[in-house]
Amino acid sequence: MVLTTILSISLISVTLAGMIIIAEHLLNNYGDCSIDINKGEKILQVKGGSSLLSSLAGQGIFIPSACGGKATCGLCKVQVLEGAGPLLPTEAPYLDQAERTAGYRLSCQVKVKQNLQILVPSELFNIQAYKTKIVKIDELTHDIKGLRLQLLEPDRIRFKAGQYVQLYTKPYGKVKDSVFRAYSMASVPSDDQAVELIVRQVPEGICTTYVHQALNEGDEVRISGPYGDFYLRGNCEALIMIAGGSGLAPIRSLILDILEKGLPYKMTFFFGAVSLRDLYYLDFFKDLEDRYDQFRFVPALSKPDPADNWHGETGLITEVVARFVEDGSGKEAYLCGSPGMIQACLSVLQKKGITEDKIFFDKF
Ligand SMILES: Cc1cc2nc3c(=O)[nH]c(=O)nc-3n(C[C@H](O)[C@H](O)[C@H](O)COP(=O)(O)OP(=O)(O)OC[C@H]3O[C@@H](n4cnc5c(N)ncnc54)[C@H](O)[C@@H]3O)c2cc1C
Incomplete structure (x- = not known):
């Protein structure tokens, strides 16, 4: 009797499991779907079932994304004219009413289940995937590393100072x-022929732990890019640049590009950190200051350690900016750092008379 019951239950379980597997296969098997881009400019054939973001990437079209498809950065917006299905709650916080009306969606959240019609800016077709090799890793601070990635294939990249790449990790640990x-x-x-990146370790962060603990000189890494609209506009006489932590990366690129091209802007670069152990590239920027009259470097510590023997500026970077910038007219501002730092700086800069359309930033 007991044996019959056990056998019956096992049989029912196996049958149910089989039915679930068949149902899953039928429900998730969307077959081949087409993605029509920019009204026939490109038509892709993809296997249904993946996100629009990864389906496009699989065909060499890279939509900007910083969070890797988790719906937390809101960067991967694409205008979908047909075939996307209803808006998901995960997308709602990133799309205002005008964007929703125009059909914008987060491409990481849209699953390809049928033929789609989408619109993307044509410049995205220039974004490429690159095979690279790490040729140098520098310990810049206790939690920030600098990497130099030699491009292997293709072996050259065109980008504007201030832009970013996406770095792809491999499974580790x-x-x-x-x-x-x-x-x-x-x-x-x-x-x-190379790109240099500055990566701050985020505790428990997947990619930063990969970079800080698994990557070694000589390793190959995949990147794609360039992405982003954080680059010099230059409709002004002077530039204010503000960075915190690894936010120094795009600002360094902008400053070097401006100096190298001999553009005449006066520049003041405010670099904020907590204590001396968080500052890096001090000598590098001091040397630029010595060599170029148009460039001023203002590093500042919010909580210098007594042992730091710090004689430079102290206070939050916003306080230092407020002390130094008298009048914002004729100036553009370029900011890069944590969302909190950016928000605080926006209000200080606006009080100094720099209007929102003259302030550009990337929040990390
Ligand atoms: C346009 C753009 C450019 C960027 N450029 C740089 C750069 O040059 N250098 C750089 O170091 N970073 C940069 N970032 C941030 C970077 O993309 C990653 O978000 C960051 O490195 C964390 O990735 P992770 O995989 O290690 O953490 P995840 O695994 O994604 O996150 C782990 C946990 O940490 C939290 N977390 C994620 N990011 C941060 C953070 N920045 N600070 C504190 N907590 C966080 C998450 O909420 C999560 O709980 C940039 C971001 C954007 C949007």
Whole structure:
């Protein structure tokens, strides 16, 4: 009797499991789907079932994304004219009413289940995937590393100072998936056979732990790019640049590019850190200050350690900016750092008379 019951239960379980597998296969088997880009400019054939973001990437079309498809950065917006299905709650926070009306969606959240019609800016077709080799890793601070990636294939990149690439991890340790994250170029665009990145370790962060603990000189890494609209506009006489932590990366690229091209802007670069152990590239920027009259470097510590023996500026970077900048007219501001730092700086700069359309930033 007991044996019959066990056998019956086992049979029912096996049958149910089989039905679930068949149902899953039928429900998730969307077959081949087409993605029509820019009304016939390109038509892709893809296998249904993946996100629009990864389906496009699989065909060499890279939509900007910093979070790797987690719906936390809101960068991968694409205008979908047909075939996307209803808006998901995960997308709602990133799309205002005008964008929703125009059909914008987060491409990481849209699953390709049928034929789609989308619109993307044509310049995205210039974004490429690159095979690179790490040729140098520098310990810049206790939690920030500088990397130099030699391009292998293709062997040159064209980018604007301030833009970023996506870096793809390989499985390591207990992390079985490959993810990608955004990192701004710290190098100058004329150095086009390599890119330099500055990566701050985020505790428990998947990509930064990969970079800090698994990557070694000589390793190959995949990147794609360039992405982003954080680059010089230059409709002004002077520039204010503000960075915190690894936010120094795109600002360094901008400053080097401007000096190298001999553009006449006066520049003041405010670099904020907590204590001396968080500052890096001090000598590098002091040397630029000595060599170029148009460039001023203002490093500042918010909580210098007594042992730091710090004689420079102290206070939050916003306080230092407020002390130094008298009048914002004729100036543009370029900011890069944590969302909190950017928000605080926006209000200080606006009080100094720099209007919102003259302030550009990348939040890390
Ligand atoms: C346009 C752009 C350019 C960027 N450029 C750079 C750059 O040049 N250098 C650089 O170091 N970073 C840069 N970032 C941030 C970078 O893309 C990653 O978000 C960051 O390195 C964390 O990735 P992770 O995989 O290690 O962490 P994840 O695994 O994604 O996150 C782990 C945990 O940490 C939290 N977290 C994520 N990011 C941060 C953070 N920055 N600070 C504190 N907590 C966080 C998450 O909420 C999560 O709980 C840039 C971001 C953007 C949007």
